[in-house]
């Protein structure tokens with residue numbers, strides 16, 4: 091039995107392995123590429139490929155693949171063997187530098203949103219040396235970016251790397267103004283907390299809705315749901331515990347720092363949080379983590395549900411994207427510092443984030459938009475579709491003192507002069523946790539809580555990084571150019587930024603109806619409740635200009651991503667609608683009809699024996715169920731006919747039609763079926779109920 095330190099990273103071609111297997115020269119060259127984005131020579135690539143191949147083969151690998159993240163939401167792999175023929179009918183295991191650096195998968199079956207005509211089906215993958223290669227199922231996986239023949243990004247990694255570059259560029263300008271000339275690189279870090287449900291696999295297999303759509307499309311509320319809050323942080327059941335232990339081991343082998351695990355609010359719901367790391371690696375790891383969570387579950391005869399809303403009426407699942415900025419000198423730029431300058435610098439980065447979130451609410455909202463996440467955001471559940479920032483009382487008071495030029499009451503009795511005064515340390519205040527805020531400051535990082543549980547975290551971080559890069563660009567332009575006392579100009583800038591963007595700050599209850607009204611009517615914040623609404627934000631000229639200015643997306647790439655998101659939305663709901671109609675027609679109706687038939691037979695038999703019997707209960711049930719049977723039949727017809735309508739229209743028109751018409755018909759059919767469930771004998775019901783699914787592990 092291996093110890094955790096022995097196990098950890100044992101399947102990763104990481105720094106330790108590189109140091110042990112590469113010559114000093116090659117190692118130094120590769121590190122320069124990793125740290126500073128220096129171009130890699132082919133000779134270095136060849137040496138790395140040799141070492142990688144030898145290491146992978148020694149660890150049981152037979153194949154290699156460029157591992158990438160096309161716009162399907164999951165990862166893709168195209169396996170190639172290391173096996174090469176050698177003289178005398180022998181074989182050798184080999185792999186060249188060129189094979190390491192680039193690949194050429196056929197791109198024609200990956201979504202491109204019109205970026206690539208099928209006759210130019212070639213796509214290219216390019217090695218991301220900053221994310222370590224790893225072995226999974228006897229295959230050496232090389233994290234890569236994926237682009238079209240013309241260089242347009244067809245994946246999620248490319249724009250994420252570009253956004254990190256943009257952020258680095260602008261943050262360095264600002265840091266240099268503060269005299270931090272030794273800092274050479276700024277990166278954004280992410281720790282994504284992943285929520286999920288575990289259910290029994292035998293039950294799962296009895297439900298077509300779970301199989302086809304990842305969520306339940308029917309299900310009456312069970313007598314007990316999450317009312318008692320007795321699951322949150324409760325004792326973990328043995329079967330779940332065994333799953334978590336197994337999962338941790340698999341993740342540790344891949345160098346993923348899975349750390350905390352606990353039960354969540356809903357029954358059957360859990361959370362897994364890795365330790366934070368650089369955003370592109372965090373994103374790769376999160377994709378891997380989701381894949382492995384599902385795979386390990388099957389070994390325990392469980393199913394891991396990553397859908398944002400697997401059960402109506404029960405909390406959905408999200409991914410809390412904990413985000414911060416740090417320098418290569420080890421400073422967290424979102425952590426209040428020790429000296430007046432560090433504090434002024436902290437406040438400047440803080441207001442940069444505030445401005446970014448206010449100016450680009452629309453982009454942040456659309457970065458988390460999906461058919462699944464629509465059931466969480468904007469549906470009286472955490473968090474709301476309106477974006478606001480929670481800062482906590484202490485930091486809010488500091489900003490208010492700066493804004494109003496009033497004394498800060500915390501520890502100073504004087505007015506704060508940034509750059510001259512030491513700010514009080516605002517420690518993370520545990521009494522101050524606000525769980526309803528979509529974007530909360532938690533001491534030295536921001537927690538963006540709107541990301542959906544099944545989504546890649548890339549999109550959210552692309553928008554966050556780029557929007558903050560834009561604030562920093564504006565700040566640097568202003569501070570670099572101006573004349574006069576730097577401290578005074580800095581103070582002015584921070585003060586102005588607070589005044590201009592304080593509408594986005596909100597410390598209260600984000601679920602409150604009154605807040606949504608205030609946010610929209612008085613503060614003019616966006617309330618984009620559904621994916622089709624949110625996606626329109628990518629067509630707003632200022633948003634497009636900003637993304638293009640920082641080189642994160644080209645206009646063509648933006649247009650293609652819009653198209654893909656709308657198509658995904660349409661397809662997802664379409665599959666749900668067809669699955670509903672099928673289950674209602676072929677499973678629910680027959681069950682209810684059979685129960686009704688048995689009731690009728692019973693009445694007939696009883697009356698035959700005793701003609702004076704009223705059979706009041708049976709008769710009442712037969713009447714109600716017969717009404718429901720007719721209602722369900724009609725609702726299926728309506729849903730089926732509208733699900734197919736508008737298929738010839740463009741995806742935008744289809745998406746709005748689905749949102750306004752199809753989803754309503756689905757809700758109507760569901761309501762009737764759920765009512766029928768509460769009246770039909772348990773033995774007749776064709777698939778496991780909510781109670782069985784949620785409490786069945």
Ligand code: ADP
Nearest residue numbers: 279280281282363364365366412413414534535
């Ligand atoms: P919580 O109380 O919200 O669970 P934790 O301290 O457990 O907070 O952290 C939650 C997540 O935030 C973890 O994934 C953790 O690694 C991550 N995290 C902590 N510090 C930072 C940071 N500076 N930048 C990014 N993520 C961070």
Ligand code: MG
Nearest residue numbers: 283410412537
């Ligand atoms: Mg958290």
